[in-house]
Amino acid sequence: xxxxxxxxTTDLEFAxxxxxxxxxxxxxxxxxxxxxxPTSSMSAADLIAVLIARYIQYDWSKPKDxxxxxxxxxxxxxxxxxxxxxxxxxxxxxxxxxxxRKFGSRxxxxxxxxxxxxxxxxxxxxQGLPIGVxxxxxxxxxxxxxxxxxxxxxxxxxxxxxxxxxxxxxxxxQLANLTAILDINRLGQRGETEYGWSLDVxxxxxxxxxxxxxxxDGHDVTAIDxxxxxxxxxxxxxxxxxxxTIKGKGFSEIENKDGWHGRVLPxxxxxxxxxxxxxxxxxxxxxxxxxxxxxxxxxPEPAPVVALPVYTKDDKVAxxxxxxxxxxxxxxxxxxVALDGEVSNSTYADxxxxxxxxxxxxxxxxxxxxxxxxxxxxxxxYKPFAATFAAFFSRAYDFIRMAAxxxxxxxxxxxxxxxxxxxxxxxxxxxxxxxxxxxxxxxTVLYPCDPNQTAKLTLVxxxxxxIVYMRTTRGAYPTIYxxxxxxxxxxxxxxxxxxxxxxxxxxAGVTVHNCLAAADALAAKKIAARVIDLYSVxxxxxxxLREAMRATKGKFVIVEDHYPEGGLGAAVxxxxxxxxxxxxxxxxxxxxxxxxxPEELMNAAGISAKHxxxxxxxxLQAK
Numbered sequence: 001x002x003x004x005x006x007x008x009t010t011d012l013e014f015a016x017x018x019x020x021x022x023x024x025x026x027x028x029x030x031x032x033x034x035x036x037x038p039t040s041s042m043s044a045a046d047l048i049a050v051l052i053a054r055y056i057q058y059d060w061s062k063p064k065d066x067x068x069x070x071x072x073x074x075x076x077x078x079x080x081x082x083x084x085x086x087x088x089x090x091x092x093x094x095x096x097x098x099x100x101r102k103f104g105s106r107x108x109x110x111x112x113x114x115x116x117x118x119x120x121x122x123x124x125x126x127q128g129l130p131i132g133v134x135x136x137x138x139x140x141x142x143x144x145x146x147x148x149x150x151x152x153x154x155x156x157x158x159x160x161x162x163x164x165x166x167x168x169x170x171x172x173x174q175l176a177n178l179t180a181i182l183d184i185n186r187l188g189q190r191g192e193t194e195y196g197w198s199l200d201v202x203x204x205x206x207x208x209x210x211x212x213x214x215x216x217d218g219h220d221v222t223a224i225d226x227x228x229x230x231x232x233x234x235x236x237x238x239x240x241x242x243x244x245t246i247k248g249k250g251f252s253e254i255e256n257k258d259g260w261h262g263r264v265l266p267x268x269x270x271x272x273x274x275x276x277x278x279x280x281x282x283x284x285x286x287x288x289x290x291x292x293x294x295x296x297x298x299x300p301e302p303a304p305v306v307a308l309p310v311y312t313k314d315d316k317v318a319x320x321x322x323x324x325x326x327x328x329x330x331x332x333x334x335x336x337v338a339l340d341g342e343v344s345n346s347t348y349a350d351x352x353x354x355x356x357x358x359x360x361x362x363x364x365x366x367x368x369x370x371x372x373x374x375x376x377x378x379x380x381x382y383k384p385f386a387a388t389f390a391a392f393f394s395r396a397y398d399f400i401r402m403a404a405x406x407x408x409x410x411x412x413x414x415x416x417x418x419x420x421x422x423x424x425x426x427x428x429x430x431x432x433x434x435x436x437x438x439x440x441x442x443x444t445v446l447y448p449c450d451p452n453q454t455a456k457l458t459l460v461x462x463x464x465x466x467i468v469y470m471r472t473t474r475g476a477y478p479t480i481y482x483x484x485x486x487x488x489x490x491x492x493x494x495x496x497x498x499x500x501x502x503x504x505x506x507x508a509g510v511t512v513h514n515c516l517a518a519a520d521a522l523a524a525k526k527i528a529a530r531v532i533d534l535y536s537v538x539x540x541x542x543x544x545l546r547e548a549m550r551a552t553k554g555k556f557v558i559v560e561d562h563y564p565e566g567g568l569g570a571a572v573x574x575x576x577x578x579x580x581x582x583x584x585x586x587x588x589x590x591x592x593x594x595x596x597x598p599e600e601l602m603n604a605a606g607i608s609a610k611h612x613x614x615x616x617x618x619x620l621q622a623k
Contacts, residue, residue: 134376
């Protein structure tokens with residue numbers, strides 16, 4: 001049965017009918033796909049119907065319009081509802097909606113930016129709201145535009161700490177341009193959620209984080225309408241609408257019944273549900289378009305000249321300090337923003353904060369929100385640099401992974417990496433970061449060894465797309481490169497070479513200095529060693545490595561302040577996997593380190609100059 005209605009799209013009765021259409025279409029496309037989450041979509045249908053019919057301001061023909069509102073489905077598994085909404089606003093056809101989850105369709109199991117009206121990929125719960133905070137921060141503090149950020153959250157994801165990190169920062173920054181819509185349908189994947197329908201628990205928590213709570217019946221369109229109006233009325237705080245809903249709402253056979261999460265209705269049951277819901281509809285919504293002004297300020301073209309810091313050969317400067325100096329210089333680029341995790345006096349992002357406080361955002365010890373905030377700002381076209389100790393990015397790894405799926409452009413800088421940090425001990429030593437960041441799809445991983453190189457690579461990061469990670473060092477080491485040296489993604493530098501080279505020493509960051517010391521020691525033994533600074537860990541410079549393999553007959557000593565799995569050694573060996581491996585000695589941190597002085601720890605880990613000499617000598621003696 002198909003129903004055609006002609007009602008004014010601003011009427012609440014239209015919103016009621018639209019809610020039913022969204023439920024029916026969620027069932028239709030998921031049943032056709034044979035998988036999906038129709039019941040989670042049905043609980044939130046009225047919330048979305050009122051929003052798109054009466055409140056959201058969005059030009060669907062111009063998804064990049066800077067004045068458009070933003071709608072993020074933090075509960076990304078409610079993708080049938082998202083795609084049913086796209087059909088209702090005329091962005092896609094009914095026929096395309098029915099390709100849901102099919103191979104080749106852009107309507108994937110969880111929404112991704114393969115669709116132009118989707119800002120970020122969701123599906124890993126607890127991420128949409130933190131990213132929404134980043135978008136709202138950009139709108140309020142950077143763009144200074146009146147767009148509103150709406151985020152639909154499920155109640156299961158409210159067990160995620162990242163949700164409360166987001167509300168904490170939203171409250172702190174008084175993001176009145178942000179509304180979180182909590183779909184409290186009581187049932188999670190395997191039964192009742194942590195607090196079920198105890199709405200007062202959520203209300204008290206929301207208030208504690210400095211946000212404005214509104215508790216409503218999520219199926220009463222009048223109450224929903226009133227709540228959205230209040231959210232836009234200027235409370236001075238972020239609004240959180242706590243909506244009591246029913247999972248599977250509208251079909252009596254499954255309403256509020258456990259065991260239906262992530263299950264589609266079989267065809268016969270879907271037919272009964274569609275009949276009970278009033279049949280198939282093809283209502284069209286004309287959402288309000290954003291006001292044509294004010295527009296986002298035009299950013300200068302060409303980009304301003306950046307005067308990078310310059311260091312002399314006599315300088316000993318930690319690469320983390322050079323990052324801070326370079327970031328300050330990048331402040332000349334209006335799109336560059338910086339975020340930090342309460343360690344800006346160690347990452348030296350505080351230099352940028354002092355010079356450009358309007359473009360610096362403190363996220364405190366909340367690394368998930370740190371990364372999510374960067375992703376949200378990248379949605380608005382900014383170039384975010386987010387820094388913390390390298391070890392603590394591991395806490396936000398899923399956010400980094402999802403940022404890649406979102407095709408976000410963010411720059412991450414991890415300081416205090418490896419055993420080189422010394423007495424702080426293993427809890428502070430990132431020894432897995434190169435492996436984890438290399439594993440991110442499309443990522444770039446950089447590891448500079450001196451201040452001029454760091455400054456140049458920081459500028460390179462600003463214009464590199466995707467997830468870009470730079471590892472910096474705590475200690476100060478000699479300056480190797482002059483200020484005119486150039487560096488690129490996928491490059492390397494050969495620091496020592498001769499026609500008599502018998503072995504190649506490969507390092508990055510701190511181990512470059514160890515390799516140079518080892519080359520001097522080997523030279524005293526009449527052994528010529530080539531030294532390569534493999535500062536681009538992903539992608540690697542396979543051409544230079546190939547030349548070194550020929551010159552030294554495949555004898556490589558690879559040295560890294562990292563665990564053996566997945567780091568510099570793996571990058572080299574993977575590069576040669578298709579063409580025959582060279583003879584490699586791989587020196588890495590192979591046990592659990594302790595506290596101690598940096599030189600003691602590098603020696604204990606077997607990555608100091610004397611160990612490089614020993615490994616090279618042994619390699620040359622091998623038959």
